[in-house]
């Protein structure tokens with residue numbers, strides 16, 4: 171109930187600010203004080219709830235096909251959607267960007283980027299860049315949050331008793347899914363652990379689940395090489411998002427170098443172009459990671475720091491606005507252009523997070 175009231179309040183605020191021109195004023199003042207900006211939108215999956223793999227991914231990385239279509243149609247009619255690489259060049263070289271400039275990006279390389287997002291992008295003639303975690307491509311390997319949620323659901327069908335690994339109680343229920351608050355909490359807790367401890371928890375759950383009979387076959391959720399080549403030939407751009415999606419701030423020198431260099435080479439050999447950009451996994455970076463990314467020869471790097479990029483922005487610390495169903499729907503779960511506009515102009519970020 172509290173959540174619903176909070177959403178209704180946000181709806182009223184978004185509608186009021188949009189139609190009275192307050193969001194527009196916010197844009198104009200920002201442009202006058204800081205120069206014309208670039209909003210880089212960060213998507214992950216475009217997937218509907220009836221897809222069998224949707225309940226493995228946390229809500230913060232999913233947007234439904236219908237919502238994605240409405241967003242792209244609205245952006246194509248009201249904004250200048252530019253290829254990311256060109257927009258960044260214009261931004262960092264202080265050439266004039268058009269007003270309301272934005273770029274579309276996807277992280278990880280989910281197969282639904284091809285099956286669900288690509289047809290909509292193509293229909294609306296909208297460019298996009300996909301950052302690939304190269305070891306997952308062309309395989310049935312799942313990213314660890316999806317793998318863990320799948321394993322815990324399988325284990326929950328056998329036993330309802332939770333088990334502890336590294337002092338963390340893993341929740342077991344028959345219907346364990348990414349929509350449960352426990353799933354988000356668990357992933358956040360694990361992200362806060364050192365890499366080796368996190369892997370111990372994940373491996374333990376995987377070992378337990380693999381002992382069960384009747385393990386379901388893994389669906390392919392990552393892009394295939396053919397899908398990437400087809401999109402590349404049609405103008406979709408690609409960048410790197412490491413080899414194995416390790417959190418780079420936790421890597422030693424050698425690990426960092428391998429993740430950056432090998433993924434860059436893999437992307438270049440797939441699409442056959444020189445310059446590529448980079449997206450830090452989980453948005454995590456520090457001065458050492460930034461420096462090494464630049465040295466490896468990437469053209470730029472994007473983060474998960476929210477907000478609009480202004481002229482003079484650091485090309486290796488570019489801001490992005492994370493988009494999921496929660497950032498574009500009203501309290502009743504319907505697409506709201508007012509809510510979407512308040513998010514992508516950075517207005518809600520300024521208002522709520524200061």
Ligand SMILES: [Zn+2]
Nearest residue numbers: 277278451452
């Ligand atoms: Zn990622």
